[in-house]
Structure formats: structure tokens, C-alpha cells
Amino acid sequence: MVIKVKALVLENGEVFLKDVPTPTPQEEEVLIRVSLGGICSTDLEMVKGYVPFTGVMGHEFVGRVEIDPQGEFTGTRVVGEINIGCGSCSFCQAGLKNHCQKREVVGIRQRQGVFAEYVALPRENIYPVPVESPDEEAVFVEPLAAALQVLEQVHIPPSHRVVVLGDGRLGLLVAMVLAEAGLESIILGHHKEKMDIVKPLGVTGVVAEEFSEKVDLVVECTGSSAGFQKAQQILHPRGTIVLKTTVAGKASVDLASLVTGEITVVGSRCGPFLPALNLLKRGKLPLSKMVDKVFTLSQGKEALEYASRKGVKKVLLDMEC
């Protein structure tokens, strides 16, 4: 085994390629050779200072288990959940390790990330990938699970009018998930070519500024604090805003209008991997059309810069070349 491996590291707000020691899997962990990583808006927000993280970046990936002390997963292609709970608090014991106050989060909080040749992860965090799904689709499982979390948290009656606000990476995945759940939705954005990706699923794309109707539910995926106000504008009284956007800083919110309209706001984060893998296996989602460009790990800094440009779709990092 190599002693040092290449990794994309964030230190004091600076991103650079660095040789780091090969992760040593702890008890109940496996060592994974990362194939592909996906750049998420959270990565970009971290570079801007959203969370005070230092270490190897990245949390979306697909790879192959190289060392599993128990043997079960050795050689298996896997994706992985990013939250690692303490295992003993009331949240962990209720199966909500995502909310454990002492949790580590891969590439986000006290845990080395996946933008590296190797990553170590707890066995309970990894999931085998269906044989029929290519790496370019499997790398979307983590954000796809986050999109599915909307359906885990909120009941959406078939008669309700639903808007996905924002045609960015997460917005498109949410639109896909809603369509697969048989719900009709409208995606509001600014990039026709992106909204066209979900058109075959029956999702109507509309330029955000041209939409002035009222709907029952808005999934806010703009990645901008201004999105909340737009969501309020197009929402019926008694409507629901599902908040997916995490941006640094505070937003100016008209709380009184939430009361007057009896609006419900639901914060929504990471989601369940098993249904995401089932969706992947069905193979009906146009995930590969979401890939904008694949960079090598050595081009990581450039890739992050590219991913932060307006209108760019999914940017992947190939760790093997």
C-alpha cells in the first residue's frame, strides 16, 4: 500500500493538492479506493467560509472497497452516507445519526473527505451500488438521497401544485424525485438547457421571473438567500416551503407574513440512501445528462472554480487518472 496519497485539501480558506497519509481504517471501518467524486454547492460554500473545516474536501463519491477487515465488502463498488454519529446519544439511538450533536461529517466536519485517492468509512455507512449503474450515475446517490428527503418529511397530495425553485444541481434532482413519485411539478430557473433535462419526465420549466401564480408547495433550491422571499411570493396561504438551501450568513425574513399566511417552513438536509439506490437501479433518471465536465483530482482547484460559475451543471472529479 502507498504511504502517501493525493488529496484536495482545504486549509484556512485555501484549496490545494497535497500528499496526505493513506487513511488507516479503524475498527468497523473499510478502506475505499475512490473512483469519482462530485462537487456540491456545500463544498463551494465551505471554500467561502460557511463551515470552519480543515482537511480533505468532498462528500459525494463512488469507489471500490479495497480493505474490509471482515471481508464482506472487499472488492465491492460502493457509495457512502456522510454522517458518522457517536452511537450513544438519543438521536443516534433513535436512528437519527444525521442529527447527533457529536457527529462527524465526511469532508465537512472533523472527518477527512473523498476528494482523495483513498477514504476510510465505517462499514455501516457504505452501500453496494447496483451492477447496472455506471459510476457517472452512482456518484449522484448522496445528493439524490438529499432530494428524496423532501418526500420523507412532507406529505404532498397529488392535487397540490408544486414548484421547485432553482434549476441548479439539487433543484434538478428534486424535480426528478418528484416526477418519479408521480407528482406534477414546475421548475423555475434561468437556464433552458438545464430545465430541459427534466422535461422528458413531465416537469415544466418556467423562467423564474415570469412565474406569478400561486402554488401549495415550494422546494427552495436556489442556493441563494433571496430564494426564500420568492418562495413566499408564489405560495398560497397555508402553503409549505421546503428549505434545501444552505448559505452562509443571515437572511432578512418577513416573519409576520408567515404567521398571517399560516405558512409552514421545513428545513431539509441529508436523506435515505436505500430508496436513492432503488431509484438509481430503475435507471429512469437522466443523471448522466447532468454531468457538465469531469476533471482529474490534480485539476481539483480548477474544478472547484469551474463549478462555482453560474449555470454550470454537475462537475465530477476523477481520482484514478
Add this chain to the structure above:
Amino acid sequence: MVIKVKALVLENGEVFLKDVPTPTPQEEEVLIRVSLGGICSTDLEMVKGYVPFTGVMGHEFVGRVEIDPQGEFTGTRVVGEINIGCGSCSFCQAGLKNHCQKREVVGIRQRQGVFAEYVALPRENIYPVPVESPDEEAVFVEPLAAALQVLEQVHIPPSHRVVVLGDGRLGLLVAMVLAEAGLESIILGHHKEKMDIVKPLGVTGVVAEEFSEKVDLVVECTGSSAGFQKAQQILHPRGTIVLKTTVAGKASVDLASLVTGEITVVGSRCGPFLPALNLLKRGKLPLSKMVDKVFTLSQGKEALEYASRKGVKKVLLDMEC
């Protein structure tokens, strides 16, 4: 019948006593001789410019029907719902006239209020008061219904820890409603003598700054935009904030932490009168202890000024003296 009646009027942000024409009940309306009115924080916010209202103020009252063209209610002591819908929109037809976009709201929006000797109201808005309930308790039915709306909107499991944030008028009523629903709650405030009112119901009063535990649900009744931040601080991940506070202006909100904690925020406004009247009839709520002072209608301006002082409990207006 008198041609002119005394009323407390708001015009261009100024409050004054004025002789206004006796209201003429329209078809399907009754004329009510108002006995007592209650001053609500919304009245005080209106004076500060929260809504651009001009006309007779007030929406909390108890009175006696003097003219009912259909006879049924003549002579009956009543309270009244304050929303008057258009009757034909989808909200009105779904029984949600509170959210009709064309609705009138008594003393708040395009409809003359109850701080007057007489008020006209639709027959469908009025409810007879139980014989055993004195006027000093019946005048609380409208805000008591608003407190009950929390239970209409949110399911609170008995195991959940609940905090009522704010020991103001609405906070105390919410604490009463939760206690009557068999739920244990903690009220956070700054006035021992006010929190002591709900102590006999089993509600624990704690000085707000001294409370640093985490709870599952916070009913935000501070009447201040700073309350939202405090609610976020004491909330468990996956917790719920029920927002009752309506204050003018925008608040600075950390939306990302709502996402990270998967917090739910539920705006909550007016509530159902029938269960509020049932609670009143049971006679177990210490409502009369909430009365701070009774002013005459002629002292209305002074009463509003008094009600806006910090720590003051419920202020009533006696329209008959």
C-alpha cells in the same frame, strides 16, 4: 336607536374617540351592543403601522345582539369570529375563510371594529356565550381560539418537551391551552407574577435567560422579532417552532441552521371558536386573573398606551360606561 355612537378610531396612525354612525346591519348580519372589548398586541402593532388600517379599532369582544332580522339571536350574549370571507373563492369554499384573499377582518382590514358602542357582524360569525361564563372571561374567546390553533396545526406527542416563549397575553393563553390538553410545558418570561397565573395548571415558569436546555417544540409568543432566534437556540434538531408573533418589519434569520437542524416552522394565526367556548364553559382557566385593568371606552387612547407598557396583562375596554 341612536344615530351616532362613540367609537375608538385609528386614522393616519392617530387614535381618537369619535362619534360615528351606528352600523347598519346588512343582509345576514346582526347588530351587537358591545359590552367589553379586549386590547390585543395586534391593536398596538396597528397603531405602530403594522397594517394600514383606518376606522374603528378592536376585534376582541363580548356583547349582546340587539337586532337580528331573523330573530334567532336577539337578546343573546355573543362573541364573534373576526374574518369575513368573500364566500366564493377556493379558500372560503374549503372552510378556510381566514385565508380568503378578499376577506375583511374586524377592526384590522376593511371592516369596522368592536371598540365602539355597536358593531354589525355576519350571523355566521357569532357564537352564543355559555350562561355560566362572565363577560370578563368571554372576552378572551377570540385570543383563546388563536391559542388553540397551535393544537389544530401541530401534533404534540405527550413525550415532547414544550416551551411557550413569552409570558405576555397570548403566551399565557397558549400555556393554558397546552395544560388543558394534558401536555407539560415550560413558560419562559420575565414576569414572575404573570407566570404564576398558569402555575396552578402545572406550567413551570422560568426566567428566559436562565433556560438553556433543548426542547422539541417552542411556541413563539414574545411579540418581538428577537424571539425567533431564542426559539432556535433552545430547539433540538428536528424540532418545531410555532410562530404566533406578528411584528412589523423583517427579522434577520439564519436560514442555513433551519436546514441543518431540519427545523419546522409553522405560522399560526386565528383559531376555532367552538373548542374555545368549550374550554370557557369548563371554567377551569384562570382567565379573570389575566385582567390587568378595565378602562372606559372614553379612556380608550389611555388604555392603549397603558396596554403597550412592558409587563402589563390584559387591558379591557368597557363600552357601556
